[in-house]
Amino acid sequence: MTTPETPAEAERPEPPGQPGRPGTAGRPASFADAVAAEWIKIRTVRSTFWTLLAGLVVTIGLSVLLALVFVSAYDQLTPRDRFQFDPTAYGLVGIQFGMVAFGVLGVLVVTGEYATGMIRTSLTAVPRRTRLFAAKALVLGLLVLVVGEIVSFASYFLSQLIFADRNLNEGLGEHGVLRAVIGGGLFLTLIALFALAFGMLLRHTAGAVTTVLGLLFVLPIIGSFLPGDFGVTIRKFLPTAAGGAVMGTRPSSDVLSPWVGLGVFALYTVVLLALALVLFQRRDA
Template identity: 60%
Template sequence: MSATVAPASSRVPGRTGKKATFANVLASEWTKLLTVRSTFWTLLAGAVVVVGFSALWALAFTSSYDQLSASDRASLAPTSPMQIAFYFGEVIFGVLGVLVITAEYSTGMIRTALTAMPRRARYLGAKAAVLGLVVLVVGVVVSFASFFVSQLILAGKDLDGSLGDPGVLRSVIGGGVWLALIAVMALGIGTLLRHTAGSVVTVFVVLFVLGIVGGFLPGRWGDTVNKLLPSNAGGAILSPQGGGAARPLGGARPVRALHARRAGGRAGAVREAGRVRARAPRGSLAPWRAGLGLLALATVSVSFAIQLPVLDPVSFFSYWTTLSNLAGGVALLAGSVPGLRHRRWVDWLRGAAALYLAITGVVYALLLGGGVGSLSGWVEHRIMPVAVPLDWLLFSAGHRLATRRTMLSWLAFPIGYLAYTLFHGAVTSWYPYPFFDAAHRGYAVVTGYTIAIAGTAVAVAALLLLWSGLRRRASRLLRPARAVTWVRETP
């Protein structure tokens, strides 16, 4: 006789076997969002930028109020400083929305999540609900703080208002709603692209670049595009009058997870193939990066406030110096956050900013005379073009960046800028730099300058990537050999 063996139960002890509900997914997403350090640091950075820029713009309005025309004074509202500050801070909350989903794709956690909840609509709905709720609460607090801080400064010129004024309370609460909508929109972009760097760049283009392009499109084209831009929807929400895009000061529209572990660990750990960690920056480096990043962003913002009465926003943001310093400031801030500085997309952004600011320094020294006459000129043309490339050389990428693909992605922005400058100049007869002025110098001379600058950009990009590769190889060669444990076989 043979004994009958009962089949082993496939149910895990202690498990009920029930399916995951929407409430379970909400609780899981809540835990994931609040336990990742990048959430706190990103929300803190967004709050500091929005409140700080509100105070900065309120100070700019009060200092230049006597020089404004009557129409500009009439268009100035109590919420105008925070209205402009939100254009700068919205990108940071958009980055949070991207990281919430792309971090799971980069770490492989998305497979575990979709195994527990195969219904993607419910899973994404829960993620969007938790993200939107957190950003809504933080955004409303930030919006009220920005309003009260800016009113204290505007009171010096009797320009302040109160929450009881028509439309003001709706605008202040709407600021938090707008930030939540930006985060959810960025979550959707990250879900479609599944790549952190590509999603962050797309969010930046949607919120900033499209606003610049829509600003100079003529006639009905411009009106149609402006109606569809998310930045203009935010302007309508933040405007006490409501309706239409935000156009303070004479109608000129202002332009706007998992932490990577350090190399090492227990003996016998398997090293990730194709990736070698560079030495992490010392703790004292983070404050310097954060300080330089805030200095760059504050310098660009102050320059914009000073030149706003004589230079429209489209022209101001058509300068390569402005754009490269914005990129450098964002890259330094991202490199100073403990939860972000080891990410692959931060390495990519730091390298791109080093390239763009190196171009700024070389072109300014060789083609524009190299003289500086103001503090902002020193920061934008001397300090940042040296500090950001030096930061890359001393603490280059901890991730392996594919040479050809990285170089092409870095050079895509300068190529797009060149095309935009020539097209914009042909339409408006205004060029940001004299060596691009085809009307006076001729296309042959402009072509020569373009080839020279493009060759410099390619050479600098190649050198930055080559240096990063050499540092990784040196780190691999100098790494101590892994200890080998001998085990005696027993008979």
């Protein structure tokens, strides 16, 4: 004979975490869950593939093309130009153009969700906004770091093969070369996170992309018109010049030292990410 339940026993809640039983409550999404979800989103969106492919083709293609142009025009160069030639930095010059694609990817990681309304679903699954934001930044950063290093090393090796015809190539073991090539991938990673911050700040694709490209390309043009030592100092600390300093192997008074320059750009990125996170927590989805 079954003993009838007392009212207290009948009202006792079911233990959580048991699927298939009515009234159970699922556990909250962990950071690992958020990272896994962001990885699924970023690798299943078509724009990710095409944007990364564009970045790869532009970066490697322009590095090879400009290396061929330089070698073909080498005989017309002045002795000073030949002396100042930096084979490693010149071989990575395509990164200065391919960074557009990685910046666009950083913007789309955020604004794509706002455009489709998926951000509400993401916040329902991961209500802790700090956790969601950190997961987005981590997944984007790791993806671009891997692709960026592949792009940087491919640009370097292919360009050095071309420079070898004139005995202008530099090996990875020479001073500063390995740092410069690795720095190319790090620079692209910071570009993507820099753009991610603006995507979160503006929440509009066209506005964020325009702002990022303006800061990366238009600011240096404006800086070039600033006169005297003041102009030189300002140009050193502009985002593109500061971050790109890590890809040089020749000392120059016109740019910051490699790691200092990358550190300055990283500081810009961290400040923008912090500001974006604060606004993300305060604003409605």
